[in-house]
Amino acid sequence: MSSDSINRFSDRAENYDRFRPGYPPGLVDFIRERIPSREDVVIAEIAAGTGIFTELLARWGNPVYVVEPNADMRQLALRRLAAFKNCTFIEGTAESTGLPDGSVDLIVSAQAFHWFDAAKAKAEFKRIGHGNPLVAIVWNLRNTDSAFESGYESLIRRYSVDYLKVSQRKMKTADVSAFYAPMKPEYRVFKYVDFLTFEQLRGRTLSYSYMPDQSSPLTQEVLASLRVLFEAHQRDGKVRLSYKSRLFIGNI
Incomplete structure (x- = not known):
């Protein structure tokens, strides 16, 4: 992970x-069914962000290493996961986690794999993995099927700084599968749907690293366009935004 990819979320945390x-409960259950039901199975989430996915893992009760290089994101993960005593927080990256050799049974990357140097991350995952570690790569990909979703995608492309360079849309199935080679991962797609108020849509849009930040002179124009789009498609004060939640899981 480069310093740019680490720091670009600081003011968006x-x-x-x-x-x-x-994330869909079915996706989380699918991962859970593929690890032994023992309390000594150790999990690491790499580039855990503010702990949104980590919280779902922590509920299993297993030891969880929460690896996140950005201090602002890590602080929010500490807040979110304060009740989970099975979580250990580590300042580290996918390429240099800071975890001991052979210490982890399941490695998870949620919404972060596109930031990794894949070759270096794979070498690091093999180092920290116990035996042939199980690796789960997860990300939510926004749909563009409805009139609102198509308009939202157009708005993001219009105002984004480097959307096509850094978004999950650049991640092709073949590219992620190559990370596991010569092993072959299982691949599944789950459905996830949100119904958002304007405040929630605004916050989500401003959370994207490729959109202008709140200090940009463009931000007010972005929000004005977003308001017009929202009002054209809202029903009972909300719009529907759906996702394909993609999962690759397998040994490396």
Whole structure:
């Protein structure tokens, strides 16, 4: 992970924590069914952000290493996960986690794999993995099927700084599968739907690293366009935003 990819979320951490989407329960259950039901199975989430996905893992009761390089994001993860005594917080990256050799049974990356140097991350995952570690790569991909979703995608492309360079849309199935080679991961797609007020949509939009930050002179124009789009499509004060929640899981 580069210093740019680490630092670009610092001024967006609060919006990220409050307004980013969750994950389908079926996806989390699918991962759970693939690890032994023992309390000594150790999990590491790499680039855990503010702990949105980590919270779902922590509920299992297993030891969880929460690895996150950004101090602002890590502080919010500490707040979110304060009740979970099974979580240990580590300042580290995918390429240099700071975890002991052979210490982890399940490695998870949620909404972060596109930031990694894949070759270096794979070497690091093999180092920290116990035996042939199980690796789960997860991300939510926004749909563009409805009139609102298509308009929202157009708005983001119009105002984004480097959307096509850094978004999960650049992650092709073949590229992620290559990370596991010569092993073959399982691949599943789950559905996730949110119904958002304007405040929630605003916060989610401002949480994207490729959108102008709140100090930009463009931000008010972005929000004005977002308001027009919202009002054109809202029903009972909310708009529907749906996702494909993609999961790769397998040994490396």
